[in-house]
Amino acid sequence: MANDKKLVESITSMEDDFAQWYTDVVKKAELIEYSSVKGCMILRPSGYAIWEMIQQELDRRFKETGVENVYMPMFIPESLLNKEKDHVEGFAPEVAWVTHGGNDPLAERMCIRPTSETLFCDFYSNIIQSYRDLPKLYNQWCSVCRWEKTTRPFLRTTEFLWQEGHTAHATAEDAEERTIMMLNLYADFCENVLAIPMIKGRKTDKEKFAGAEATYTIEALMHDGKALQSGTSHNFGDGFAKAFDIQYTDKDNKLKYVHQTSWGMTTRLIGAIIMVHGDNSGLVLPPMVAPTQVMIIPIMQKKEGVLEKADELQKRLEKVCRVKTDTTDKTPGFKFAEQEMRGIPLRVEIGPKDIEANQAVIVRRDTREKYTVSLDELESRISELLVTIQKDMLDRAAKHRDAHTTTALNYDEFKEAVATKPGFIKAMWCGDVACENKIKEDTTATSRCMPFSQEHLSDNCVCCGKPAKTMVYWGKAY
């Protein structure tokens, strides 16, 4: 059958061509389909279901910290976008402009939100009057649009899905506390749900968000040694408040400007999952974010009793995990390949001989280890294995990251590391943007962050040799 063959054909191996391997996985695991719209992708059920898992868990965690969801318009009138100078300079070159409604030209053109700081500021200036109205801890789930020249599924697309949190606080301290709280929430989510370890730190001024006082970031290392910025949290100070006149009457009866933050994560996280955990058989999903955690595959399913037994196991396992049974008329071999391509963490094989022996075969997706398990212990073994896989995946990713992190004490070491050792490079920096620019020009590596966990590697900037101020993680990035 033509349809069956398509999936079992092997994909490009990641050692041969990582970019092509990535494209093969997103297509063959049916995460996305390309659309007729330039730079936009279609999220297919398998891809969107991962996003739903991410949403559900993040949303729960946001709400635990007092965050409430809202929905803002997708349009920003040009005059509103122009209100904060740095912000408009950063975003105007990459927005889509709506110029006509129906057959009529608009009096003022509007862009499709590339991010919604300006809309939230306009909103806050209307609803915040008193210290009693603070803090405002709002978030929205939506899509945004940035006109990109080169696009890649999940990593960089013209339109993408994300959440954007926007908060307003009475004091600078409250805003800073929230900025760091959300960064920590992001890092914890990535490590404990997506099994991706993160470097937490602050962006250099060159790399910070347009209009922010400080941008914090979590950075992950992909299997090919490139870095991926996975979430950012910005402290705006009172810059936007002054541009949009967001003032409140404090307890002392004085008018004061609010202090604001914003923070976001996107469908890019799905790209991170693929590139951190995937292998040459396809996707490998951490159990906590896998829409289906266990696939039961009946063997010789036409034999009497096999489908009935599979159904019985399905019903039993539904109580402990997200489980499906593949009862299609495909061959077991094809079903295995499909389950592996889609990254489902465990498969349970059950055939006539297994039934006779009151057992099933469980196979781990991540390590391919096989276990023959008594049916009496099925639920407990599956539950244990899901926990083990989750933990092992994080451990492997951390080991890979550490094995691909190099320390460079001088510029020769730095250049050699970039050329020969894909991964993070830890090196000291003087704080001068000139060195950052030179490093980027010479090597294409960029500063990923100034990590919270600082190490004193040497006294001198790796680039200019002048006194160093801080340790920086550098790397080539997506």
Add this chain to the structure above:
Amino acid sequence: MANDKKLVESITSMEDDFAQWYTDVVKKAELIEYSSVKGCMILRPSGYAIWEMIQQELDRRFKETGVENVYMPMFIPESLLNKEKDHVEGFAPEVAWVTHGGNDPLAERMCIRPTSETLFCDFYSNIIQSYRDLPKLYNQWCSVCRWEKTTRPFLRTTEFLWQEGHTAHATAEDAEERTIMMLNLYADFCENVLAIPMIKGRKTDKEKFAGAEATYTIEALMHDGKALQSGTSHNFGDGFAKAFDIQYTDKDNKLKYVHQTSWGMTTRLIGAIIMVHGDNSGLVLPPMVAPTQVMIIPIMQKKEGVLEKADELQKRLEKVCRVKTDTTDKTPGFKFAEQEMRGIPLRVEIGPKDIEANQAVIVRRDTREKYTVSLDELESRISELLVTIQKDMLDRAAKHRDAHTTTALNYDEFKEAVATKPGFIKAMWCGDVACENKIKEDTTATSRCMPFSQEHLSDNCVCCGKPAKTMVYWGKAY
């Protein structure tokens, strides 16, 4: 306190000015805020939380019928929109056009989706090859944009949130079955979750969706006697499949066109909840869709033990309902007014005397009935009352609808009914669009639907007197 006064100020009464009452409720219950973007509203936390309740429950029901979620681009290239003739004629006059990306004009302008049939068809033509690929049962949650001249919160806005289901089937029968299944799902949801009774029926050709073979609708009656189309389900036959060349190889090895459906519900439902259940104290939410079902309001909360007791009740009630406690420093009277404005179904008052008597006072939002209840029975009484309120609200809405449904046997009766009895009018129709047009011109009433529950009122069309084909529900509509 200036802030406190704002809310307790009485709103316009619905008898004086229903439209102003509606606007007052959406603003003072803090469901929405107007934005700087023409025709677009901001969904505030109290408004968005209702949408989240609706989403959660509908999404669960969709998935039970095998529907999977996807996400499609927000843009439609002009050439794609133009592919189905009726469809483009219906929507082109009211779409927003994107003409520039960053600083560059686009080679082809794109509209922002007013609905996504064309995108789904383009997608389906790529992924459907064989009968094995059918059915496709996809849905997406997103926003769409229709350039409206007159807008009104929830009822008609330039951008609004909705879900749009799009399915593809092997046969015409399968498509019709799905179209009706979703209509029934919608009606059941509205009746059993939103407590709004629905008339189910088919739209006349004049009122059907641009490009559909048949449009089915659920119609509700608002408190002011106007109708609100609350959800639609369309059977496209193979019209779109032919325009977009969506063919599959059937078991008999022949190429056949698929048959398609689409169906949608929107944030308009929140408008329906307001206009069916609301009263002169504000919003009244049916318990099943209320983000907060019970508000505990401590009385004399500075007295020793009151806040502790309120907290104890909060913890107990969390096990049986969605409950909050208002511990702000506002007066109890203000808190009552606020809880009523926001439509929270029950409030629990607990003060020193109540504590001493081991009791609490429960007040229903819908009827204002008060119950003094032993604290030992609090959970069971609250649970019972929430069920009772839900049921009573549906019953009252059905009674109101029935009391505002008039039968007209001839055109004089029809015109008098439109002029003097706000509500639905049941009347026979010959099937000729000329009568539909005349009725609209003479009375502004439109055909709402040809109900599935037909009655034989007379032999003649209420307008022209010629032989009647069908009974129609008519009414003025939002």
